Amino acid sequence: MKNLLYLVLFLLAFSACNRKASDASYSWASDLHQRLLTDFCLTEAQVKDYIRRYLPDVTDEQMRQWEESGALECMMLDGEKRYFRNAGPNLFRIDSLCREVKLAKEGEQVSTSDRANAENLPEILAATDGRGDSCLAAPKRMRVTYTLTVDTNAVPAGEVVRCWLPYPRTDIPRQQDVKLIATSEPSYTLTSEGTTHSTLYMEKRAVSGEPTVFSETFEYTSYGEWHDIRPSDVLPYDTTTELYRRYTSERDRHIVFSPRLRQLADNLTEGEDNPYLKACRIFRWVNDHFPWASAREYSTIDNIPEYVLDNRHGDCGQVTLLFVTLCRIAGIPAHFQSGFMMQPRAWNLHDWAEVYFEGIGWVPVDQSFGLAPYAEKAGKPYFYLGGIDSWRMVVNQDYGMPLVPEKKYPRSETVDFQRGEVEWTGGNLYFTEWGYHMDIEYLNY
Template identity: 70%
Template sequence: MKKVLCTAALFFLFAACVTKPDIKPYTWEDDLHQRLLTDFSRTEAEVKDYIRKYIPDVTDEQMRQWEASKALECMTLDGEKRYFRNAAPNLFRVDSACYKIKAAKDGVSFSGSEKVNIEHLPEVIASVKKEGIPIVAPKRMRVTYTLTVDSNAVPAGELIRCWLPYPRQDQPRQQDVKFISASEPDYAFSPEECLHSTLYMEKRAVKDEPTVFSESFEYTSNAEWHNLKPENIQPYDTTSSIYKEYTAEREKHIIFSPRMRELAAKLTVGETNPLLKAKRIFRWVNDNFPWASAREYSTIENIPEYVLDNHKGDCGQVSLLFITLCRISGIPAHFQSGFMMHPKAWNLHDWAEIYFEGIGWVPVDQSFGVPTFARNADEEYFFLGGIDSWRMIVNSDYGMPLVPEKKYPRSETVDFQRGEVEWEGGNLYFPQWDYHMDIEYLDN
């Protein structure tokens, strides 16, 4: 009998070995490949279908020319040419001739945030000049943020770990943060010194049901504007910790390559005043790199170099280019991000801050840049030393550790905005979940 039991045990052990799925160990190379396949999801036929709405007789020769100029973004993956998911719309933002064709057909209009700021910026400037303080125009908001993991994205019973964005409480222009509720009874806020502000929760997956995490809070966001004058900028104390840290290189996107050093020198040649240097850089980036929808930052080796190569950039990309050129030029600068919260126009958003001796840190929104509606010099350079009231600051740097620590690489390895989700078996990438924000604008 004992021999029979041993034989049976060996049989079941053997069966378990041959039927157990072969789980491939995690590698970043495999992860990156899947991320690229997600971003580069369009076929040439799909891209041409969009282009024909504006250029009905588009030719293969034109396609190759746009690809060569980087106006039409594509790459070869698994032996197949694949186009970036927003390559076709971006073509009409990046290529000047295509832009004119689309503008002639569709017209040109202000974005939702521009429509708000046409009236808002003059009010901010007037308030700062009247009150004599740089932080004005408070806007109070109540926010419910929800992250929903798809049904069966994780096996039933497995624990899902979730990090949600939460407004920072260490920023002068962001005040009176009030936590209201969370979807789970147990939650944890990141410590204030963490440069990504999060609310952390856990929940077990249920078969055939989405896993929902949510939080509600209130906070007050203020505009900030500094009426900067070159004569008010003092020489830097180059021995200070601020100067040393924020004029240094930082892996992996703030790199002082020979190309970047040469560009910074060219842009600031003959100028010694930090404000006038920053203005030259700000204007040059504004004039040469139109906004375009961006592929995931985690798939880009060096973002500022990518902007130079591809002649375009979204908010975070042009901000990192601006920051890098400022640091090379001896102007302390750092990354800041979260959300733009303009009524009917909220979205993920990134910007920068730069430091002037005698004044301190001031905001710079490179992608808002020089407003097309600017009516005077104050409005023209408002976003160099200023920012509107409609913001939520979540991050004071990029690519820093989350608290508690994440086991697998983040979906967004640079920024932190939409949230992050993982389980024991791996990271949950963006196609496996969705996010939404409900904003109530309260009386101040």
Template identity: 45%
Template sequence: MLSTFILSQTKFDDVNELVKAGEFTKASKLIDEKVKTMNLLHEEIFQLQFEKERLERIRKDFNKTADDILKYARKYYPNATESDLRKWEDDGSLEYKIIDGKKWYFARAASNLFRINKEAKKQKELIDGFKKDPLDVFLESYTPKVLDESANAQEKLVKPVTFRLNYTVTVEPNAVPNGEVIRCWLPFPREGHERQQNIKLLGINSDEYVIASNDNLQRTIYFEKVAQKDQPTVFNIVLEVTNYSEVNFIEPTQIKPYNKNSGLYKTFTSERAPHIVFTDKIKNLSKEIVGEEKNPYLIAKKIFTWISTNIPWAGAREYSTIENISEYCLTRKHGDCGIKTLLFMTLCRYNGIPAKWQSGWMLHPGEVNLHDWCEIYLEGYGWVPVDQSFGMVDSEKEDEKYFFLGSIDPYHLIINDDYSTPIFPAKIFPRSETVDFQRGELEWRGGNLYFDKWDYHMEVEYIEPK
């Protein structure tokens, strides 16, 4: 369990103050000194060592200089200067950190500027021309067909698609010494969902492996390889799975009262630090969004609409470096799929609507990527999917516009039914991804292998019924 959690601070105020001041080198040295000289518990040593590693991960995420940002920005603002950078920093459009006295910008800050800042976004469209996202075009065409088929057939599950997935992780040569064993956990689809069926392992490049049982909410397939000098180490699996569109025509007046004494209700409406916390910001925003509304679906709809309208998608930092993801989303006013999802879940839970995490991959034609979404519980309907990142479909029809508030397409591959839960078999060292699990995890006896030591690749073959 230790390898899954991340705390916003250590137990040591002197370390925390140095980190807060951006004095990463001094903080790391102080951590080394404490581990070496103090009689610490194992948990305290683990926490300090992870904090040191987290600082290194932040350095990796914040690796761009002002010159790097200006070079990109000048494609659209030829006369941009550092005063423009300061303006964008002040309005929250450019994310940066002062580390050891020097300003470093987030690796994706330049491209994010033209997603987050409305004026910059218009300027980019002026230069590049407006082009609707191909995924949006696909969904605008696909969603009405799903709704029509479900209504006509009076079936909740429609339009099945069978996917053949070829997933490969490649560890770079000499990432570990010759002859050392690399332990690898790759994502494996979860069972127990009507909309995800017939999961088959078709191939794996190892004679020995372990598939985690389905009671592991972040499900894995585990195997090992021996590293060879100057050679990449390759882990490969081939899977087949059939997924369905799930359609729920939700009538708000048909939603029944919750049993607030049930374990389900108590569990999934509670805080869960560090990422689901009912802070003053959450409480104040909730009051602004929800007002006097009492119906659970209509409350969720107000939250879904507000986030879709006010929180633009932007490339995200590694989650393991963020102290409180939902609070980060409110503060920065942008986020990727998981960041927006955790904000939605936090606001739902605060308003007494059970909400739980779900994630895996999006396998849409032309748009294959890691992806996060969630489910909310509506009494009388059960758990229904919500994709806050996809948000509102561009349509005048209400059921199409709010399709992803209660329904979902078949291109969502479910790997996880929770976040920050242990993987099986247990990992010795801290995970690269302490919240989600989609790419995989790797380690050897000398430590964790972070994302900069390996690459991942997903190939998808679509086998749709004729």
């Protein structure tokens, strides 16, 4: 019995030493370097091969010009120039002349999500007047099975894998009747209302020769929302409230009031006192100057709004953080919101925002969808400044906050939370070591 006790004590001590060694060996600098190598994985020759599909006679001088302008994203890593994994396609989104060349060759492409939104917006507008409590409409009921699969042998057999999956929020008026149907593990933890990132947490031991699979099935109803805001509806802010102070303040690392951003916000809103009209100016300026482009991982960027200004493009989350920062500088309460766009055959990660107008309340803003042609056709070009389509799953009310239960190692996505997060005692499992998938059944579409 005494020998057994000694063995147990030895194993506990050995395990503790191993954990300390593992903790001591972790380096964010090394982790970041590997993340950059993953994102910047192409050679110049590979990128040129893509560009030649549209510009057969591309020259080295053109390559250098595009690199200088930020239209062709690259960096020096380990002594060699490496290009972003989507540098080629992005060039034909960012550079106006390249965009015209591709358009002439392939014609105008209308996305599946745009087609769904073009049908949805008139439905929302017809059912609401944008006033009072009658601003929710066109509900879409969905049953979702979300699956995260860790690669076979990514974790040693017998080790516990910790997993956080995205889960629809239950504290959002336009997201209702959330119902958990099934989970892959009998034991799980759901976050409480008000937690920044809404998650379903589970654990599972890795098995040799098998992938480690986590899944959840749930239902929820998503409503479209529309506030037909008139400038006269917006009252002066009470600047003494906690809401105003909190949502007009800086937040490390991506809502920072740098001198350049302060000057930009002042220039955009100069001579205008009405908060709604200020927001309109910011919304239009960002829409007109920063085309959508596929983004590198947010965890590799020091300050996302500054990155957008430097590179003259941004994806949904990047332009959203720029919009939120400029609004806060201009004295308009704003916060980041994100999750998924859920249009049939077009679901994807997506980020947007909310702004607060005194006398109206919080309203949604999708800077990435911006002044959409289908919104203009519906007679409401600024629909996405005060409105949002029905095809959403809201998961996050802010960015970069702790998960519940707390994660030991830095997240794969340190800013947003959408795909999920996974780790074990040996470290974080990066996106390269697992995959995710969502099956959606549309119950009233």
